[in-house]
Amino acid sequence: MKRMFFQNARVLDPASNLDVVGGLLVENGKIADLGPNLRDPPPDAEVLDCKGLCLSPGLVDIRVHLCEPGEEHKETIDGLSASAAKGGITTLVGLPNTEPPIDDAAVVEFVARRAREVRGVKIFVYGAATKGFDGKRLTEMGLLKEAGARAFTDGNIAIADAMMMRRVLSYASGFDALVIQHPEEPTLTASAVATEGEFATRLGLSAAPAAAEVMMVERDIRLVEMTGARYHAAHISTAAAVDKIAEAKSRGLNVSADTAPAYFALNETEILQYRTFSKLSPPLRSEDDRRSIVEALKAGTIDVIASDHWPQDQESKRLPFAQANPGAVGVETLLPVCLELVHKGEIELLTLLGKLTINPAKLLGLSGGSLKKGGPADIVVFDIDRPFKVDSDKLNSKSKNSAFDGRPVQGMVMVTMVDGRIVYDGRITE
Amino acid sequence: MIMPSAESLSSRHLIGIEGLSPAEIGLLLDLSDRYVDFNRSANKKGDALRGRTIINVFFENSTRTRTSFELAGKRLGADVINISPEVSSVRKGETLLDTALTLDAMHADLLVVRHPESGAVGLISQKVRCSVVNGGDGAHEHPTQALLDALAIRRRKGKLSGLIVAICGDILHSRVARSNMILLRTMGAEVRLVAPRTLLPAEVERYGVTVHSNLSEGLKDADIVMMLRLQQERMRGSFVPSTTEYFRFFGLDSQKLAMAKPDALIMHPGPMNRGVEIDSDVADDINRSLIQEQVEMGVAVRMACLDLLTRDLTGNEGPAE
Numbered sequence: 001m002k003r004m005f006f007q008n009a010r011v012l013d014p015a016s017n018l019d020v021v022g023g024l025l026v027e028n029g030k031i032a033d034l035g036p037n038l039r040d041p042p043p044d045a046e047v048l049d050c051k052g053l054c055l056s057p058g059l060v061d062i063r064v065h066l067c068e069p070g071e072e073h074k075e076t077i078d079g080l081s082a083s084a085a086k087g088g089i090t091t092l093v094g095l096p097n098t099e100p101p102i103d104d105a106a107v108v109e110f111v112a113r114r115a116r117e118v119r120g121v122k123i124f125v126y127g128a129a130t131k132g133f134d135g136k137r138l139t140e141m142g143l144l145k146e147a148g149a150r151a152f153t154d155g156n157i158a159i160a161d162a163m164m165m166r167r168v169l170s171y172a173s174g175f176d177a178l179v180i181q182h183p184e185e186p187t188l189t190a191s192a193v194a195t196e197g198e199f200a201t202r203l204g205l206s207a208a209p210a211a212a213e214v215m216m217v218e219r220d221i222r223l224v225e226m227t228g229a230r231y232h233a234a235h236i237s238t239a240a241a242v243d244k245i246a247e248a249k250s251r252g253l254n255v256s257a258d259t260a261p262a263y264f265a266l267n268e269t270e271i272l273q274y275r276t277f278s279k280l281s282p283p284l285r286s287e288d289d290r291r292s293i294v295e296a297l298k299a300g301t302i303d304v305i306a307s308d309h310w311p312q313d314q315e316s317k318r319l320p321f322a323q324a325n326p327g328a329v330g331v332e333t334l335l336p337v338c339l340e341l342v343h344k345g346e347i348e349l350l351t352l353l354g355k356l357t358i359n360p361a362k363l364l365g366l367s368g369g370s371l372k373k374g375g376p377a378d379i380v381v382f383d384i385d386r387p388f389k390v391d392s393d394k395l396n397s398k399s400k401n402s403a404f405d406g407r408p409v410q411g412m413v414m415v416t417m418v419d420g421r422i423v424y425d426g427r428i429t430e
Numbered sequence: 431m432i433m434p435s436a437e438s439l440s441s442r443h444l445i446g447i448e449g450l451s452p453a454e455i456g457l458l459l460d461l462s463d464r465y466v467d468f469n470r471s472a473n474k475k476g477d478a479l480r481g482r483t484i485i486n487v488f489f490e491n492s493t494r495t496r497t498s499f500e501l502a503g504k505r506l507g508a509d510v511i512n513i514s515p516e517v518s519s520v521r522k523g524e525t526l527l528d529t530a531l532t533l534d535a536m537h538a539d540l541l542v543v544r545h546p547e548s549g550a551v552g553l554i555s556q557k558v559r560c561s562v563v564n565g566g567d568g569a570h571e572h573p574t575q576a577l578l579d580a581l582a583i584r585r586r587k588g589k590l591s592g593l594i595v596a597i598c599g600d601i602l603h604s605r606v607a608r609s610n611m612i613l614l615r616t617m618g619a620e621v622r623l624v625a626p627r628t629l630l631p632a633e634v635e636r637y638g639v640t641v642h643s644n645l646s647e648g649l650k651d652a653d654i655v656m657m658l659r660l661q662q663e664r665m666r667g668s669f670v671p672s673t674t675e676y677f678r679f680f681g682l683d684s685q686k687l688a689m690a691k692p693d694a695l696i697m698h699p700g701p702m703n704r705g706v707e708i709d710s711d712v713a714d715d716i717n718r719s720l721i722q723e724q725v726e727m728g729v730a731v732r733m734a735c736l737d738l739l740t741r742d743l744t745g746n747e748g749p750a751e
Contacts, residue, residue, distance in 0.1 A: 130668075131671070136667070136668060137668045137671065138628075138668045138669075138670065138671040139671050140671040140672055140674065140675040141671065141675075142675050142678060142679045143674070143675050143678060163667065164667070164668070167628050167667070167668060167669065170627040170628050171626055171627055171628045171669075171670075171671075173627050173643075174626050174627040174628075174643035175643070227627070
């Protein structure tokens, strides 16, 4: 494989707190060298002049609905990979809610094989925590983990029964496996499609209190304390849950959390026109809650930002609000929407990138997420200032259900590289 | 370790290993050794318990333990009766005690009781005049099993103190594990537990044992590998996902056994689930497996227990309270 040299880049590596102008040399799919002193390309290397654009580790997106196998009409592994590559993502982790579900090692292997065939971004999966997400029977976590499952979760279904959650945590801890919860008290949220409050009332929508989230988080933290397990709360969206997670962390419990861009970039007013592309799970929250998620990202209580990418075809969305499926595609808008926080001066660039690279990689024991000599050449080059309007028709994803359609954003991915292979090239030929 | 010698047991009941001194355990094992020889001789009929009446009251199914106690009593010359009260009708405490008092009133000298509820055998012992031996109560204790295990180990290894014993499997539901932990720690052995976390009771480290989730790690340099049965009949809900996964990570096969000492011995209280907690190659290895020997030791240990417990009984005069 020939060598490739990224010249004149703003090299950003959150893992080593590096933000310098310099170069980066890729050799045999690995990072051979990098730094401010690396200015001139080696004679035999192909040169990619970054012209001062940002170069960072490729994004690691730890919450993606795969759709394949089972819902290929919404998204395929090929389409997902292309879409993620365009978003600057080099590694993604898929939820187990496929059909058949990933509650058996054979399905883990199926997805791994498809990802190898596609040869785009790196695709990993979670294993189901309970068989068929029934909340009653443990899955073969040991065998699933050996097959490659990165952690265990019932996807967008909360592990509701306290005894069962205790056993899931306890059993997983024996294999040093992480358990990821969709934190929501299901007896409160059963038929809800929005967050309880004035907006839902005026719209006449069935709604659940925002407290449904913290109730599950609080219960889970007690079970974590009991079992000593590793626990991760997914797509945190409320101030109350943030407080509980901060408190658990301060007590030294092995607790972490992620959120999705929708929960710091949007609030419940988005659903006012019964806009089903803004119907999410959990539902969009109040402005106060949105604000608290921004603060939690700054404070470090929320460790990771994940896209929560969930393709839905038109038939699943062109419906009365209550009947529409929840979810929005997000891999292609992840970086620009996150960069809004930087442009607004809310958060430092390196801190933000950390939540998209090294933090998720560390959490799941993945190899990318940092720029280090000898590490995989998983890289994204992006123009942090370039403005554009999100246009859902131009998304690579098979499904176009973006919650950010029409939004003016800044920050465009130019090149995405996985193991030294360019999987997306957005440079305009001049 | 030099044990102070004991000549008799301090209680007329044997409810658990808990409370037995090292000297009492030593006394029971020494006498058991003599009964092993006795059982191997042509004439297996003694008269230490001639005239005594023993009733085996099994509220829970058992073939091995009940037969072992019955043989032990008969070989010592006692009259032995087995009864298996209808389990469903004795769930209520009163009926349980009524049953026990009825048998006591018939001048039984010793009751061997097995019961699915922890504490039930101790409860009976508080109300009757005769001696009571615990044949296993719930997930509490199974003292004669721990004694027979100790005897089997001591005869092969010449000692208990300083040995590394790994107890593997369903610790949560196991009375055998509890009795063994107490006995082995009392006698100075190192005990390691290996189990999925869902099958470990809370704060089990307080027995003075270490806990492992990885079988190969727990077996490292072990002298004795004690496998327990996965007690699926006692499990309400999901504790382990499948027997396939259980065998893969917690089942004993020759590869995992290679982590233990080269002369490590394998034990199992029975009945075995082959292919679930133990591979047949290992269970049937005549050089490594003590499983058949455990059964033989069982009769001898129970003879020693019956003998010692009835020595000082004067007879049960008059009606029970």
